[in-house]
Amino acid sequence: MPAPELRPRLTVRFSRPSGGHYPVFVGSGILRHLPRILRRFAPAHRYFLITDSTVARLHGRAVHSALRKSGLRADFLMVAAGERSKTRESKARLEDRMLALGGGRDSAVIAIGGGMVGDLAGFTAATYLRGIPFVAVPTTLLAMVDAALGGKTAVDHPRGKNLIGAFHHPKAVLADVQALRTLSEREYRSGLAEVVKTAVVGDAALFRRLERSTATILSRHPEALAEVITACCRLKARVVAADEREAGLRVILNFGHTLGHALEHLSRYRLAHGEAVAIGMVLEARAAEAAGIMKRGEPGRIEALLTSLGIPLTPPKRLSAARILAAARVDKKSRHGTLLYAVPRRVGRMAGMAGRFTRTLPAGALAAVLKQSTE
C-alpha cells in the first residue's frame, strides 16, 4: 500500500554535540581544589550544592565555606541520608527550592555524596530547565568506582531501582580518597565488591593486585586506593566511551547485577548494594560454570577474594529460587520476560560473542545454584 500520503512532507534533522569528555580527578586531600575545578569545567553564575545529612555533617561546612571564600555563590540543599531519599518526591522538593532561589539556566549543580546523592542530584540537573551542568564529588568507594562515571542518573520507584532517569554526564568528577576514611567498615567493604566486579569484568591485573594486597586495601592506604580507583574508572571509561547507551558492551558492567538487584530489592535494602552484587556475582558465576560458559575454578577464585575482603556472601534466608528469579524479571535487564546475564568467561574476560554481551543461563543450572545457596 504505497499511498502517496505516506511520504513525509519533510524530515527534521537534528545535530547534537557528537560526544564529549570530562576529567576525573582522583587523589588525597584534593577536595580543597573544588572551586578551581568548578571555575574551569563548570563555570556558573550560582551553584546548588546537593548532599545528604551524613555527608553534610562530615564535609558540608568545609566545602560550603571553601566555595564562599573563593567568591562562588553556592546554596546548600540537603536530603535525608539513605536510598529512601532517591525518589521523584525528593527530586521535586529540590526543584522547588532551586526555583524558589531563582536558579536560572546559568546555574550548576554540585553533587557531594554517595551514589544516591549522585544519581538524584544528577537527574535533578538533567531535567532542571531541560538540563543544567553538574559536577560529581563522590564520597563513597562505590560511587567513586561506579556511580559517578558514565552519565547514568535516576531515581527509584516502588517497583524497582533506577526506573525513572536520564543520561546526563557530569562536567568533571572529583574523588578525594580522604573522604573514604569516614566510611563505616560495612559501607567500605560493600564498595570493594564493586571493585572486584570491575576486575572480574575486564582487568585481570587488578584482580591479581587485589588478591596480593588485601591488607593494604583494607587499611585504606590512600595511594593504593587512588590507584585502585583509577584502574576501575579507566575500565568504566573505556566501556562507556564504546557504548554510552548500553546498547552492547556496557552491559558487561552488569555482572552480578541481574540477581544482585533482585536480592537487594527482596531484602528491602537491608542488603547493601555491594553485598547484594557480591552474592549475585557468586551465584551467576557458579551457574555460568555449571553451564560450561565460565572456566572451571574461576567462581572459587572470585568467592575467595570476596571472602578475604570481608564481604559477607550469604543470601537472605527464606528466599526461594522462584522468588529471586521473579524479582529479577521485573528489572530492566529482562527482555520479553527472558532474563539476560552478563557473565565472564574467566576473570578479566567477558563472554561477549558476536557483539552480544549478555546471554541467558539455563534455568536448571540457575535453580540448582540458587537452591543450594538459599537453603
Add this chain to the structure above:
Amino acid sequence: MPAPELRPRLTVRFSRPSGGHYPVFVGSGILRHLPRILRRFAPAHRYFLITDSTVARLHGRAVHSALRKSGLRADFLMVAAGERSKTRESKARLEDRMLALGGGRDSAVIAIGGGMVGDLAGFTAATYLRGIPFVAVPTTLLAMVDAALGGKTAVDHPRGKNLIGAFHHPKAVLADVQALRTLSEREYRSGLAEVVKTAVVGDAALFRRLERSTATILSRHPEALAEVITACCRLKARVVAADEREAGLRVILNFGHTLGHALEHLSRYRLAHGEAVAIGMVLEARAAEAAGIMKRGEPGRIEALLTSLGIPLTPPKRLSAARILAAARVDKKSRHGTLLYAVPRRVGRMAGMAGRFTRTLPAGALAAVLKQSTE
C-alpha cells in the same frame, strides 16, 4: 598553583548518536496509517497511547482499535484535558501505570493530542527507564506547527511553564489536518497566532500568503492547511537542525514569547497560549519599532493580519507594565535578571547580529508601549 593533584587521572570520553532525523507526515485522513508508521519508525513490543479526555472522546477509540486490528499491543493512558494536567504529578501517575503494566525498554509511547499531551507524554518517554521512543500525533494547530517538532518536552511548575523537562525527539510526527475540524474556533485561531509568528520570524512568502488567503485559512480548507503547516514545520525544522539546544538561532522562535509567557501566566491561563503570544508579538514589535530595531510600519502589518484572522489583541485589564515585566523576568529567557527579546528587523527577517539572536529592548520604549496597551 599548578598542583600535581589537579591533573586528572583520566578523561572519560563519551560518544552519542551525533544527530538524527525523523519524518513529518502532514495530510488529510492519514491517521489511519499510524500502525504502518509505528512499525516502520518506532517498532516496539508494546505501545502506551497517551492522550487527554477530549482527544480520547474524539479520536481515541478509532486509533486504539486501528492499532489492535493491525496486531499492535497498545494500552490507553488518559489524563484530564487542559494545561493543568501538565505536571510532575501527572507524569508520575503515567509512570506508575506504565510500570504496573510491565512496560520494558522495548515499549514506546504514542502522544495523541495538543501541545500539553505532546510535552507531557514526550517527557514521560524521555525519562522512563532512562528513555524510550515516542511518536507524536498532534491534533491541534498549535501542536502541529510548533510543539510537536524540535524535541522539547516538559511539564509546568507552579512558578512557570516548562520549567522541568528534557530534549527528546520523536521518532516520527503524524499531523492529520482532519483532526483540526473538531477544534473550537478559539483554539483554532490561537494556533493561527503561532503560524503568524513563524511567518514573521522567517518566511515572508508565508506571511503574504496568509494575508491573501485569510478566508480559505479560516474555513480550514484541508489542502491549504496542509501546505501552511508544512511551511511552518519546514522553518522550524531548519532552525532546529541548526541549533538543537537553543544556544543561538533557535531563540528566534521565541518572538512574542518573552511578554507572551508573562501575560499567559498572569492571566492564570485564561488567555490561550496563542492569544498571549499574539499580544506579546504586537507589544514586542511596537517596542522594537520605537527603539529603531524594527522597520517602521511592520508592527501595523502584523497587527492587521492577526486582526483579520480574528485573534483578539487586548491584554487582560489591570495588569501594570511593572507586573508584566516582573513576571517575564522569572521566565527562562532572562539572564542575570536582564530580559532578552527575539525581535524581527522586518517581516520574515530576524534581527540577529553577529551570532546573537536576542537583544534587550529599552525599558522606556517597553514601558510606554505596555502602558498604552494596558490602560
